[in-house]
Amino acid sequence: MYHIELLPNSTSHITPGWTYVPDPGFDPAKAAITPAIGRKRGIRDPGGRGDLSSRENNAIIRHLAELDRENHRDVQIPIPVKQKEPAGRGTRGKTTTNTRRILQSQKTFRNHLDDEEAHLSQTAQTTASNAPPRLSTKPSARRSSTPMTTPKAESTAKQRKQSSSSSSAAAQQQQQQPQQSETPAETPKPDTPAEPIAETETEPPAKKQRLIPSEYDNDPLLRSRIPSAPSERMMQALLSEPPLSYNAARAGPPVTKKAPRFFCCICGYWGKIRCRNCHVRMCGLGCYKVHEDSRCGAFL
Amino acid sequence: MGTTKPRPPAKSSTTEARARSLPEKTFIIDNGAYTMKAGYAPESLPSEEPLSTCNTIPNTIAKTRGNRIYIGSQLNAQPTDLNEMMFRRPVEKGYIVNWEAQKEIWEHSFFDEKTVRSKEFRIASPEETTLVLTEAPNALPVLQKNADEMVMEEWGFGGYLRCVGPSLNAWNEVYSLFGDPISQKPDAVVSPAECLLVVDSGYSHTTVTPVYKGQPLQRAIRRLDLGGKHLTNYLKEMVSMRQYNMVDETYIMNEVKEAVCFVSDDISRDMERTWKGNRKRDQPDPGEGVVVDYVLPDPNAGKKGFMRPHDPLLGAKKRKSVLSGEAGAEALSEDVLVLGNERFTVPEILFTPSDIGMKQAGISDIILQSLSVLPPGLHPVFLANVLVVGGNALIPGFMERLQTELRQIATSECTVRVRCPEDPIRSAWLGASRLATNRDELKKVAITRQEYQEHGSSWAGRKFAGAV
Numbered sequence: 001m002y003h004i005e006l007l008p009n010s011t012s013h014i015t016p017g018w019t020y021v022p023d024p025g026f027d028p029a030k031a032a033i034t035p036a037i038g039r040k041r042g043i044r045d046p047g048g049r050g051d052l053s054s055r056e057n058n059a060i061i062r063h064l065a066e067l068d069r070e071n072h073r074d075v076q077i078p079i080p081v082k083q084k085e086p087a088g089r090g091t092r093g094k095t096t097t098n099t100r101r102i103l104q105s106q107k108t109f110r111n112h113l114d115d116e117e118a119h120l121s122q123t124a125q126t127t128a129s130n131a132p133p134r135l136s137t138k139p140s141a142r143r144s145s146t147p148m149t150t151p152k153a154e155s156t157a158k159q160r161k162q163s164s165s166s167s168s169a170a171a172q173q174q175q176q177q178p179q180q181s182e183t184p185a186e187t188p189k190p191d192t193p194a195e196p197i198a199e200t201e202t203e204p205p206a207k208k209q210r211l212i213p214s215e216y217d218n219d220p221l222l223r224s225r226i227p228s229a230p231s232e233r234m235m236q237a238l239l240s241e242p243p244l245s246y247n248a249a250r251a252g253p254p255v256t257k258k259a260p261r262f263f264c265c266i267c268g269y270w271g272k273i274r275c276r277n278c279h280v281r282m283c284g285l286g287c288y289k290v291h292e293d294s295r296c297g298a299f300l
Numbered sequence: 301m302g303t304t305k306p307r308p309p310a311k312s313s314t315t316e317a318r319a320r321s322l323p324e325k326t327f328i329i330d331n332g333a334y335t336m337k338a339g340y341a342p343e344s345l346p347s348e349e350p351l352s353t354c355n356t357i358p359n360t361i362a363k364t365r366g367n368r369i370y371i372g373s374q375l376n377a378q379p380t381d382l383n384e385m386m387f388r389r390p391v392e393k394g395y396i397v398n399w400e401a402q403k404e405i406w407e408h409s410f411f412d413e414k415t416v417r418s419k420e421f422r423i424a425s426p427e428e429t430t431l432v433l434t435e436a437p438n439a440l441p442v443l444q445k446n447a448d449e450m451v452m453e454e455w456g457f458g459g460y461l462r463c464v465g466p467s468l469n470a471w472n473e474v475y476s477l478f479g480d481p482i483s484q485k486p487d488a489v490v491s492p493a494e495c496l497l498v499v500d501s502g503y504s505h506t507t508v509t510p511v512y513k514g515q516p517l518q519r520a521i522r523r524l525d526l527g528g529k530h531l532t533n534y535l536k537e538m539v540s541m542r543q544y545n546m547v548d549e550t551y552i553m554n555e556v557k558e559a560v561c562f563v564s565d566d567i568s569r570d571m572e573r574t575w576k577g578n579r580k581r582d583q584p585d586p587g588e589g590v591v592v593d594y595v596l597p598d599p600n601a602g603k604k605g606f607m608r609p610h611d612p613l614l615g616a617k618k619r620k621s622v623l624s625g626e627a628g629a630e631a632l633s634e635d636v637l638v639l640g641n642e643r644f645t646v647p648e649i650l651f652t653p654s655d656i657g658m659k660q661a662g663i664s665d666i667i668l669q670s671l672s673v674l675p676p677g678l679h680p681v682f683l684a685n686v687l688v689v690g691g692n693a694l695i696p697g698f699m700e701r702l703q704t705e706l707r708q709i710a711t712s713e714c715t716v717r718v719r720c721p722e723d724p725i726r727s728a729w730l731g732a733s734r735l736a737t738n739r740d741e742l743k744k745v746a747i748t749r750q751e752y753q754e755h756g757s758s759w760a761g762r763k764f765a766g767a768v
Contacts, residue, residue, distance in 0.1 A: 060657035066537070067530040067656070070387055072547040077363045077388035079404045080371070098757070099454040102399045102446045109392040116440050229677040235512060238674070240766060243518040249438040251508075251522040251669055254661035256709065260654050268538065268641040269575045284577070 056279070113246060120245060266290050322459035322746055326736040327410075327423055328354075328432040330465060330729045331402075333391035334503035334528065334691065335359055336372075337729040338410065339421060341432075341736035345490065354729050355421050357409050361388045361401055372405045373417060381599050384548045394436035394504040395443050399450055411455075423455075430459030430746060432732050437464045437507055437521045441761065448760045452752045461746035462764050466498040466509040467516045468731035469689055469721075477719050478685060490734045491741075497670075497682040499663060499702075500728075501692035503528045506650065506663060508670045510682050514735075515766075520670045524660055526650055528691050532557050534656070535646045543637055552605065556594050556637065557646065559607045563697035564644035565704065574640035590643065596635040610638060647695050651705065664705035680714045693724035 095103075230238075243249075262271035264283035271281025273288065277296055282288045330337040339353040358375045363386045390402035408415045416422040423429055431451055435444065444462065451460050470492040475481070492514030500507045506524040510517045536553040540546045546553055564570045573590050593614070597605040611617075614636065649655050651662040661669060667686070671679050686706070688699060703718040710716050721727040736742055745764075752760055762768045 056657075063656060064658060067533040069533065070389055070529075071550060073386075075363065075386045075388075077361050077369065077386060079361070079400060080369045096449075096453045098449040102450055103403060105399070105446075107397070109395065109397045112397065112440050112442055115442065227676040227679075229681070230675040234675065238517050238519065239512060239515050241518045242765065242767075243438050244521065246438050246440055249521050249523050251524050251660050251666040253659050254654070254665045255668065256665070258652070258654070261652070263645065263655070265541075267542070267576065268645060269571060269577075283575075286577075 116246065322430045322739075322743055322748060323428045325428060326430045326432060326459075326733075326742070328729055328732040328736065329406075329410075330434045330468075330726075330732065331391065331396060332359060332502060333389060333394055335725070336405075336409070337726050339729070339733075341733040343737075345734065345737055350730060350733065351723060351726055353420065354726050354733075355417065356726065357405075359389060359391055359402075359405060361404065362386065363388075371408045371415075373409055373415075382551050382597065383599060385551045387550065391504070394502065395439050396435075396447055397443065399446060403450070403454065426455045426457045427749070428458050430461070430736075430742070431455075431457040432461045432463070432736065432746075434465035434468065434728060434732070435462055436505070437466065437509055437516060437518075438523065444761055444764070445757050448752075448757045448764075452749065452757070452760070456749060458749050459746050460749075460752070460760075461742065463745070464509065464516050465728045466500045466507060466689070467511045467514060468728045468735065469498050469687055470496045470511040470514045471731035471734040472721060472727060473734075474685070474687060474719075474721075477687075477721060478717055489740075490738045492735075493685070495678065495681040495685055497667065497686045499667070499686060499688045499690075501527065501650065501663070501688065501690040501698075503691065506666075506690070506692070508663075508666050510670060510674065510678070512678075514741075517674060520673050522666045522670045524650070524653065524663060524666055526653060526658070526660075528554075528557075530649070531561070531646050531692070534649065535561070535642060538642050538646070539637055539639075542642075544635065552597060555597075555605055556639075558694075559605070560592055560594055560639050560643050561647050561695055562644055563647045563651070563695055563701045565697060565701055567644065567648060570644055571641055591638065591640045592643070594637045594639055596637065598634065601633075647692070647698070650692065651701060662705075664702060664709060667706060668709060679711070683710050684715045684717050686716070686718045687727075688718060688720045689724045689727045691725055693720045 262281040263269070264271045264287050265280045266287035267283060269283040269287075271283060273282050273284065274280065275282060275288065275291060275296060280291065280296075282291055326341040328337075328339060328341055336357045336359045337354055338357060339355050342350065342353060355373075357373045359372065360375065361372075362370045362375055364370070364381050365384045366381065388401055390396055390398040390400075390405065392398070396402050410416060410421070410423045411426075413422060433447065433451065435447065447462060448460070451457055451462075471490060472493075474493045474496060492511075494513055496511045498507075498509045498511055500509065504527045506527055508520075508522045508524075510520045532550060532554045535557050536546050536550065539553065539556075570590055589609075591610040592607050593610050594607050595605055597603060645655070649658075651664065653660045653662060660666075667683075671682060674682070683706070686702070688702065692698065699718055699720050703716060706718060707716045721730075723730070747760055747763055759768065
């Protein structure tokens, strides 16, 4: 299988008219422009109704953004102006450049988060370009901007990448240092069963000597399933780990898949039927009538 | 910057020894997105009323219809016109983002002698005060740096500790809460609980933090991006669609939510009880007890909103009394929201976020997700010590539901105990005040003003991250 690789040099991007760009996968912002619905949907995803269409996805994203709002309308509430200069206190007179910069900053959390992501992906990229070149084509810093992604696998993959890259690059962020030093004592990754290590860490021989041997000792049915507590050394290693990034700490999708529930958009009872025009759920014909008369298509 | 105050030389020689140690007084601010919980820590552990010095202040600048501005605690004094109140909050997603607004609220609530509620709540001299400031877990480093610089350079506190809010709960007396024998003597130094799984369900989000000996296990902290704000907005949206347009009434809808919402232990049963199709003539209403009326506040009459049992014949009664002309004007003017399945489908999204199409897991699943990255030897002890704090813990049925769901999905060998402290909102503050009485422990983690001036804010950031 062949692949196209963009070697990192200074001339590759100045060709007029076209360029290689990393493909970030599903982008809700672009999907909104060309929604992938229509008659051909049945051909494109023959699996049927298993996955949400991008239009439904956008509706959900918009709804979540709506729920996240502070006020229904955008308002500017200014800080009330003080008449009197607060000269009463001695320390009030001084402001450092730092505090002045912070106080004047109008950045929102979104801006800060974007900065942080860019910073993280940049450090990942610079370390990747120092590493063997096959890494450079990977979309290493790929992070979706949707508020509901980042399953656990991605975060652990990133962790692994951080620790591997920290060994290659000398100049690193301070927060990666403890992790690098702790790698030998690190606990196993979530996808590998941790029991063997936990058992070797605590000292079982001392306990076993005191037990009275009997013929049922090796009976698998009688074995206690509760694993022993980890050692103090392992706890110290766990405690000294740096915090995860904001996105990595977001909880993943449910492990146990339950059937999705739908609610009637009119009365809130179970959504048993769908409007054939706008696919909104309704509980029955009574509510469908209301929906059809008033707001069919209004909210999607 | 010509006004830079020179360090008084006479003072510095005497304060040399003192500056190395933390100031005696400790002021604690649990800086939530909705309310700040703030106050001086008591000198020693009081036997009764440990929360008497803790003050709950709305962390917001609000604007009324008439363009009047209220800051922080002025809202507690109940402005008469709550309709269409707009809010500006310095804390976004649980983190202090806008320091311009936060400074104004802090000045108003803690520093300015004209506006601080009483002398016990005022920080008269920050130089002689240690500040304990909480932050939500997994904060962005740049926001942490901003906070450190503001605290140390704008106000110049003598001592400072910034720590993850949920982990402070471990300092509380949780043994009696879980019914364990108290292992330490009452007069011994306060120490944190060994293992505690803190579920903090607040205004902006819900976090799960396993705390080991007072320190968070960073790799296992997980966050659900749903909190009280989303519940209020969701209820507001439903009511606006089905009954009155309430889209601008965030404050009122928050009160409605606090009054009526509950977590159902059997959602399909409650759903059937509230369905209009199950209501039959000549039979008792199945929605009895579930469907309620909420009488909206009336600013003109100065009346507050309240909940009462649903009266299905209210409309007919009203019409009748109009015809006979015997009813008072007040009964006619009152506006009523009828709340049925909204009462439990709203808090339900914390347990089943897929109800609103969110792809994240519910709280109980997140607890298991968090534990899955820890050694299995720790699972039993964390599952047996689940502490729920934050405002959403006050929703009736929340504890029972979490206990049931967790019991169902956890291994059968483990005991599952879910508890809620007496005051879940001020629990982190209380924990911090107990930490403050343990001077040795506080000295280990906090920094002094002198240390900050020597090493700078990036060092302070590393120190609070435990890297120094």
